[in-house]
């Protein structure tokens with residue numbers, strides 16, 4: 001244990017722990033991040049949260065900034081630690097005095113992430129116990145939350161982005177732009193706090209490195225959509241899987257909506273990208289399974305190509321709708337109409353999403369697609385944003401809800417987790433239950449969800465298994481009705497499962513506000 005100076009100077013704003021740490025020149029104590037996180041959870045105003053996080057970020061030493069920013073946002077950076085909920089059920093007795101530094105925790109996480117192969121499970125448990133035994137009670141609960149990704153701070157990454165700007169005294173817009181292009185809080189914190197605005201300005205769209213895809217908001221019909229966008233083009237909305245295709249010379253990289261590298265799974269898309277005339281480009285679009293007559297297969301057919309590498313027979317067609325970079329020129333800030341023109345010049349029409357005027361809605365539906373996306377002609381590409389520049393119109397309404405719990409089935413479904421408890425995102429980072437359903441579940445889905453939900457289990461009560469609120473499921477329904485039985489005062493009528501959305505994090509599920517907006521007036 002590190003010696004503690006007898007007379008540590010204490011003020012009301014700075015925690016003694018960080019002073020000891022800086023006196024001893026050992027970097028910041030991990031307890032400082034745990035305390036900042038606890039404080040932030042208790043604060044309600046965004047400004048106050050940003051100020052508290054900025055203070056914590058400013059106290060970090062050079063070598064700790066990347067890790068520290070990641071931890072404050074609730075993620076042990078991008079490492080897979082291979083530690084499940086079960087191994088954290090029993091913790092060793094906590095240390096009585098804080099002694100862990102941020103850098104030490106980071107090194108321990110690195111070591112955990114590198115363990116693999118035979119015997120690694122035992123080694124992982126030993127390393128984890130050693131780390132936790134050095135942590136105080138509050139550090140233990142913070143470490144646990146970090147490891148299992150359960151900090152419950154809502155959309156904290158964006159707040160940490162603002163805190164980076166404040167701590168580094170650089171414009172927020174610069175930090176947001178760097179985050180959109182790199183998507184890595186740690187790298188952005190390092191640049192902002194280490195060098196400043198200049199380093200942030202140097203962030204560019206790099207061919208080969210995916211950026212967060214632009215998202216669409218929703219409107220009930222075309223008129224409402226056009227009101228949001230102003231002058232716009234209307235594109236078919238294909239129910240495939242989002243792909244971002246990067247090509248540099250012969251090298252091709254394909255990334256999913258969640259920025260996972262799916263190149264090896266889509267050889268036909270790699271071939272298509274290589275057949276295009278450009279030398280370096282970044283394309284945005286959908287990969288979709290189409291029948292010979294051009295109509296789409298159900299989404300599950302497309303989805304199956306992402307679930308496993310082998311045993312597939314159906315070919316996916318790339319259908320592109322945006323061009324973000326071409327031969328050394330970034331197009332992100334160019335108006336939508338200009339990007340669309342550049343796309344048409346690069347990509348033949350059979351690999352482009354049909355685009356036109358309002359008549360496209362009827363054409364898309366006639367061809368079996370789910371609707372249209374209305375796109376502002378003057379709007380730039382807003383990576384990672386769900387803005388007003390892209391607005392989707394789908395005649396059949398579905399909601400993306402989060403599974404909160406699930407009941408063991410009976411009769412034919414005995415042994416399977418069946419009846420799902422569904423929640424929408426609440427205003428405070430929690431979830432509001434809206435109802436239950438076991439409808440629409442095939443045997444394959446029942447088997448899959450049983451395994452998946454058991455891996456997310458937190459506790460049981462009677463025949464209900466409660467789970468970490470992480471799994472998103474797309475639900476169709478016939479309406480929203482008032483119901484005193486549920487906490488939001490509303491319930492879904494005839495809710496049924498359309499499909500699982502394991503490409504979508506719970507933080508992007510639909511909100512209770514959206515659901516309340518669907519009540520009949």
Ligand SMILES: Nc1ncnc2c1ncn2[C@@H]1O[C@H](COP(=O)(O)OP(=O)(O)OP(=O)(O)O)[C@@H](O)[C@H]1O
Pocket residue numbers: 213214215216217235236237238239240241242257286321353373392400504
């Ligand atoms: N022409 C198109 N332009 C943009 N996105 C399209 C288009 N056709 C299909 N899409 C898909 O629609 C999604 C846009 O809708 P949104 O941003 O709301 O994401 P989402 O919540 O996954 O959508 P949804 O739940 O409606 O499928 C994109 O991620 C993309 O996968």
